Amino acid sequence: MPKLTLNGKEIEVPAGSTIIEAYKQLDEPIAHYCWHPGLSIAGVCRLCVVEIEGNPRLQIACNTQIQEGMVVNNNSEKVKTAVKWGLDFHLINHPLDCPICDQAGECELQNQYMEFGKYDPEMAEPKVKKRKVVDLGERVVLDTERCILCSRCVRFTNEVSKTNELGIFNRGDRSEVGTFEDKPLNNKYSVNTVDICPVGALTSKDFRFKQRVWYLKNKPSICTGCSTGCNVNVYYNEEGVFRVKPHYNKEVNGYWMCDEGRDIYKHINRKSRMLRGRYKQNGVWCTTQALEVAKKAGQKLSSFKGEEIAVLVTGQYTNEELNSLVDYSVNKLGSKSVFHWKNNENNWQDFDGHLIRGDKNPNTKGLQGVLQKYAVGGEWKELENQLSKFKAVVVAGPENQSVYFDIKEKIESLKSLECVVWFTAGENSNFEKLSDNSYLIPQKTSVEKNGHFTNHQGLTQKVEEVTTILPEALNLEETVSLMLGNSLDLSIRDKQEMGVLKTNYFSQERGSL
Template identity: 40%
Template sequence: MDAPKKVTITIDGRVIETTEGLTVIQVTDQVGIPIPRYCYHPGLSIVGNCRICLVKVEKIPKLVPACATPVQDGMVVYTNTDDVVEARRSVLEFLLLNHPVDCPVCDRSGECYLQDYYMQFGLYRKRRFAPRLHKEKAKPIGPYVILDQERCILCTRCIRVCEEVAKKPQLGLFQRGNRTVLDVFPGQQLDHDYSGCTVDVCPVGALLDRDFRFKARVWFLNRTRSICPGCSTGCNIYVDWNEDKPYLAQGQRVFRLKPRYNPDVNRYWMCDYGRYGYKYIDRDRIPRPYRQTDGRRQPIEWSEALELIRTHVETTLREVGPAGIAVLLSPHLSTEELYLGWKLFAEALGVRDIHYEMPTRNPKADDFLIRAEKFPNAAGARLLGIGTDGSARAILENAAQGRYRLLWLVGQNPVRCYGAELFQAVVRQTPLVVLQTVNWTESTSLAHLILPAAPFAEKEGTFVNAQYRIQRFWPAVRPYKQARPDWVIFQDVARALGLPGWNYIRAEDVFQEMARRFPVFQGLDYATIGDRGVALQVERAAAPVGAGA
């Protein structure tokens, strides 16, 4: 295939070499020249209906939309002349004729293009004082989205999301002229799996997220880069959070998840399953370690829990050896945590019965972002060679027959996944069942020792997605009360057992050790992985250096 033809254009006196076939606005975005836009979105088709992006091109008598004008060799473009600025002001005045000035109560306030562009290009003297045309307000149109027709500027971004991203047309424009409204098709609601993306692309306050509505002002929120843990696609996301204002949303710290652009994974989108699956971060959290005896749960200190573990592990190894211990890790753990779990139990203690799998309760999938494998790091566990023999169910069934002295569960919920009867038998037949997890569940009411762990938003690390792309995530909020990241818990246990070489300060230290030992990670570090991740060469995956096998 021939290489794309290069052309040279001039924008505001700046000579730019670019690729033929791009539009003016695509070129200005690449070189950092700001042009306002409403209907244009880089992930959607071009319609050119808002006219806020008008620019001046030499030898063309009228202003042209930057989003729909392809560049040509020798083209000279002006983005900030007097007539261009006046055209933008006129477009804003037209769009605001019937727009309610309700910014103080609008959830989009602070991230609204109407606000931003009015302050940049508007500031005109109002010329119309007739009553505004009223339309429907605060109209729920789906389980996650609420519509305010008065605020809509008819850019059609949301319609194109339904048609081009979700492949389910559910929104349209109805009526004519100044009475045109956005609405769902008769007898339908906006309920496809990417409905939240319509809120993401809305440039004004017409479509709002019912889950986030009235919870917090956006200028109170902090933003942290992360990876969606909802499935093995590994969509890049932002975690929007606030820890300084506990009076907001009943003390909620994480307020919403938003898609983060990655051209190799999810582009600009994420599904509703991942978007709204964050509630467990601030609900039903385990605040500290607990010990359960005779059906009574008692809070204990971390030092007591670690001493109990040390005594039981040493006794088990002395009396029956590593065959008396079994471990179920989790595909929700970071790669670093899976590695330390393997290093502690398999390598240091010699445990053979170790697995990571969890059954998928909702295997729903599509041909876009949603995968049936609902775990962010199952591929990472496979690369580390965890769980190559047997199965999680087989380990639980062996435990129910009294085969083990210690069963260690990480992020697992056996009651929900395998049934209460099996797990009750496990607890009766196993002297010590340790459950290391984030939330109170059906299984925590049965386990002998409960250790509070931190979810993805409270720690750093990496996930490997289904395409074997390793990606970083960063800590947003501090661990809840006495909860600890899983890699820290493994290190604390190793230190309690007196194992040498467990001196990690950060998760990055763990990754550096992994990179030295596993060929598939060699040459990588957190800086190399960066914001968008790195595709791994899976053919390099092999047993770790020094594994002794």
């Protein structure tokens, strides 16, 4: 491993590294726009300039490989001046519409100017005018005037999504990024271009103008959209979750995630949730706390014999949760009739060659492991064929109902049973159809609990509680414990939620205005 000196600090880097990678490894500040570790090197923003001892010309760090013994700095006056001017060149034709730009607060032009800028603009000529608010289809909006032509998005569509929609048309300061004739950018990975856009040229239709980013916090989590298990950051505040962005994981998703995964936050927020527990008695639905419904459901289930009870499970729960449920079934209820409910069987094996899988569950592998451990498990078809054998069914329903197209059908099939206990995070109007002795117990979503998911490749990844959306909701372990007759104190959660509501993230993180 070659050694070099960066800004006076000695560092050892993997052979073949570039200077910019060494700066990143050392966490030393270095200005740059076009370089992105997940894309080819463009070397066009010319901001990552460094001085290399023995070389009279400044070099760009992104395209310079490290040689043993190199002495490099980017804090000399020469470099600083070059970077200052480099930033000014970026800014002279950039519109000053930060107050109405959705990127403000996470704009690299703002951030890097604050850190490295000249603070003495000398441009007195009129700016080049370009097109604004160009509709690029379902998810992306383009502002060509804000674009600094770093070409990251173009390289993304050429190299990663391999869909080639984007290009930079014309030349010189008339260059404009876009698609041919504003064709929609409707590839399955399009929002990654928004993530990697350093400025407000590409913004997400779903997210823009919903929240100023300084009012959001973020924490890492795992995407529950399919069995790939992309690592993500969840952006949230007291009003809920606002967006999901990919978080680098070399083994799983690299720097990217699919657009569909971006939508998982939608079923997490209050609007889609089952807010309170319900049970049906004498033809009437009664609404009460989730934990009360769980207790009642537990009591009711104990009135059936083990062989009269079936359990239907989806791979949408953590390993810990699934284990407690199956254990409860086998060892407490005495039922070995545990069945695996999959989303659309027809494309269960699908894979697009990049990240998207037909198995729309974050934890199918984990579920299979638990079923194997207890030597149980059957397919839905088997349950359907012997349905008359059972009097009660316990359903660990999908958190993400949008990928379970057969949910209505399943409700229809199961309503003939004497008792249905259904764990669900989301609301669904079809639940109304269930018969007497049905129990609906609100569940937490993946961002509200701790545990592990095992992805398609058998990699077990941790999820940690990001935020509380619904203090009343339970996880499966809590539900099972309540069904067994144990008690649970939820008052702490209420306090937590109150705390969340009173937090002003802006003053907390950046100091007051």
